[in-house]
């Protein structure tokens with residue numbers, strides 16, 4: 001647990017004895033308290049993204065729909081603007097739909113600081129200058145409205161990235177409104193360094209200032225009114241807690257889904273923030289465990305270790321799950337060899353689609369794009385005409401895995417139960433069930449290099465199912481089979497892949 005978290009929990013304003021007793025009580029009564037809390041909120045039920053598939057786009061690096069707005073574009077420089085924009089994104093919505101995603105997350109599209117800082121342009125959107133306008137590189141507010149109209153026509157939801165911690169380095173407001181920002185003296189005086197000191201030197205907003213609060217509340221209301229369904233709130237570790245609580249209350253009453261980014265969050269951190277009012281956080285601990293197991297050849301037992309904690313989550317179906325994003329090296333980059341990266345990305349994407357939560361796919365992961373740390377992980381998206389046959393086959397596997405998940409209520413929204421394995425298998429095998437409406441699906445991840453068969457006693461797995469003739473995986477073109485007979489589960493699994501089987 002990050003140290004700062006201890007200073008910002010919801011009970012921080014209570015006497016320590018009360019806080020401790022409350023925490024112990026919630027540890028004992030966990031589920032009961034959560035359900036009481038849920039029923040207390042029936043007046044404005046929490047919004048849900050369970051069953052959704054989110055596709056993440058960084059508009060500057062996605063598709064250029066209007067060359068007329070390409071000021072200072074230099075595609076040879078990974079730190080410069082590359083010309084992608086909202087009209088390009090609108091034109092590519094059919095591509096995202098063809099993949100099967102149901103929701104779109106855009107990194108920030110606000111008006112940015114005009115110049116570069118550290119020889120880097122604000123192409124990424126995280127250096128805002130005006131929270132209620134679209135940057136001219138991305139287009140206009142009209143272009144934004146056109147995009148929203150197109151998503152609504154397509155039945156897709158929109159998640160907008162919101163910066164609430166800072167302005168861009170050279171935003172005009174930094175000089176105009178010094179009282180809005182924490183300076184060196186505030187940073188020196190505070191015990192909450194993560195919150196009140198500048199993140200990467202960015203002008204740090206003082207959210208306790210009522211004018212700052214108004215700017216940020218108004219920004220959320222502005223974009224909600226334009227048809228945004230959900231917000232991804234950036235860098236929440238660095239934002240004042242009372243302000244966050246108030247912001248979340250407003251979003252909740254407006255029906256907006258909220259997704260917080262706490263870099264490196266584990267299950268405990270996600271659970272704490274779900275209790276505090278976020279619908280979802282990114283589960284970074286699972287991303288790291290999947291990367292290490294699937295890409296780097298470490299054991300699946302660490303993935304099982306993360307999944308074993310799912311019971312701590314008040315709303316496990318809402319947690320955001322991902323293989324990579326714009327802040328970490330590309331998933332496929334975990335191996336030197338391109339074909340290996342493609343094969344293991346297929347494995348990773350199939351595995352992702354078996355898990356309980358909300359899968360998030362970063363643009364290009366569906367073709368196993370490569371790239372190291374920022375900005376190499378933000379190479380320009382390439383579309384069908386530019387793909388190699390191998391990239392096309394990664395796309396086809398991704399599209400199929402998403403379709404299989406969407407067609408299965410159990411995979412989309414079912415309860416998840418981790419099955420205990422004999423110790424000799426727990427590094428190379430991971431088994432869990434997903435179940436809704438009495439229709440169990442078995443997920444089987446296999447980390448061994450080569451095809452392997454397993455026969456495991458049902459009673460040792462805690463699994464109660466009837467006999468089952470040999471049944472193929474739900475994923476197309478995958479040579480994986482399960483059968484049940486004589487009190488045993490029999491599995492035949494290809495090397496380094498994840499399968500899903502309907503158990504009835």
Ligand SMILES: [Ca+2]
Nearest residue numbers: 066067083085
């Ligand atoms: Ca453009």
Ligand SMILES: [Ca+2]
Nearest residue numbers: 195204238239
């Ligand atoms: Ca801050």
